[in-house]
Amino acid sequence: MSETARFLLDGAPVPFAEGQTILEAARAAGRYIPHLCWHPDFPPHGSCKLCIVDVGGRHLSACATPAVDGATAASDTPEINAERRALLQMLFVEGNHFCPSCEKSGLCQLQAMASELGMTTPRFNHFYPDRPVDASHPDVLLDFNRCIYCELCVRASRDKDGKSVFALTNRGIHKHLVVNAESGRLGDTDFAADDVAAGICPVGVILRKRVGFAVPIGSRTYDTRPISAVSMDREEP
Amino acid sequence: MSADGKLKVATVSLAGCFGCHMSLLDMDERIIDLLEHVEFERSPLTDIKRVGRCDIGLIEGGVCNAENVQVLREFRRRCHTLVALGACAVNGGLPAQRNHLDVGQCLQAVYLSRQGLEGGRVPDDPELPLPLDKVHPIHEVVRIDYFLPGCPPSGELIFTFLSDLIRGRSPRLGHPALHYD
Structure with missing residues (x-):
């Protein structure tokens, strides 16, 4: 060609x-x-x-x-962007995306995308699923409430870190993120805070402990620039 | 519309913290500009208790009890344009964080099982509205015309939004005004 x-x-x-x-x-x-x-x-x-x-x-x-x-x-186009908004709305109601309490707020691609595409309402009825967090690891917290099943952590842990710490299990509406340990707890794996997978989550599931508010809310990446501009420079996890 | 041609605006805080109402007041002296065009009807700001025919209704907070449902439906009946103001009205917000818990067990934990509450009981005065098993965003109960996310949306944003509505323009939100925290 x-x-x-x-x-x-x-x-x-x-x-x-x-x-x-x-x-x-x-x-x-x-x-x-x-x-x-x-x-x-x-x-x-x-x-x-x-x-x-x-x-x-x-x-x-x-x-x-x-x-x-x-x-x-x-x-x-208005039609394609409306479809994108509908996809975002389904992601929002399927999990628990309570931005005011999330330490990833302003650094979250789901949130930034919703702002970019003008999503003002979740439109559908919320599921409010019960998804307990996993705080077992000394350096990293897992908050499953915000998972959007992008599998970036699954791919990063398998293909970059060679550890295969994460996986998605079940299908359809029952699909969810799991940790590859007999106990199902992150603390019982060889996951480390400097793994590629620890920094790849586009939302607020994988959170390094003790650094959550190093940059105050309001001055974060997507607070100041829209994701359409940030993404063209570099992918911000 | 009132006799002097002003739009009538009613506001209420359901399962909210009044933060959105504080934000409304945070537009400072511009509320005087706003009052050239609108007249506040039922609102915590006027202390009017019943909502009459209104052009715009601003709802802060989600729906957490039977009274919230009744008030919200009344606002829908009386207001031409109904606006979900702030995170809790839009998606349930902080009060909805109890939704994965059993409300009966919550009440027991708060009023019966805590240390020092031996012999206590769950309040059951007939004047107390019954809590719902889940907290709902208001669009799950009535039709909503506009949504203004944010915890809270800024006074600036509320002013711009209302100014658009007053002038008959469709308010449009984009980055960075449109945020969810």
Whole structure:
């Protein structure tokens, strides 16, 4: 394929190299496509569906769809953004996302994405699930209430740290994050606070202890800049 | 609308902490500008107890007891535009953190089992509204027209939001005004 291969994203041409996905090519061209489970250091996961784009009337995950010369993709449209908001709303009501009490507030990608996409209401009925926290590890707290099943910790612990500390178990609405120990407790694994997996959580599940409020709320990454700008510089866990 | 052409605004705090009402007052002297266009009806600020026909109703707090449900439904009947003001109205907020607990066991733990409460009893005065088993955001009970998240939303944001509504514009929130903490 020649270097001039291009597709149209919201009407503007985006050049790409062979093998690049729509999301990768768009980023390289300075164009932001919302995403939660995608991370530049990992292969695409395609589970959060926030990166959906309309290609020929079909809604595809931009992180997992190879760019095709001459294709037309729509991303920043009222229809696609409304679908993204609906996905966010389902994530919010399925867990317990009480931002005022969360030490990740202002550093949380789910929260920042909701602000970016103008989500003012959870719209659906809340589940209010009962998910006890795991404080067994000396240096890291697990708060399962905020999990969005992106599997970034699962992938990081398995593929980067070589420990496979985390896994998702069950299916559908019963899916949840578990710790790979007989007791199910993080304190009974070889997990360490300097593991890649300890710093990868986009929400407030994996929290290093004793540093939660080092930066005050109000001056944090997404308090001052929208995620669409931050994400183009670097992925902020 | 009142006789002098002002929009009537009613406000109430259900299962909230009055923080959103404090934030409303935190718009400082701009409340005088606001009063050029609106007249407060039932509200903790006026101490009027019954809500009449209103243009705008601002609801702080979620729904945690039978009285909250009744007041919320009354606001929905009487207000043309109903606004969920703040985190608790939008998603239940702090009071909803009891939702994974059994309300009966909560009452027993608070009024019977704690040290020094031997021989106590769960308050049952008929004037006390019955608690619901779960705390609900208000959109789970009545239709809501606008949502203003934040714990609390700032006085600045409330002022801008109301100014838009008064001028017939659809309020739009984006970063950084739209936040959830």
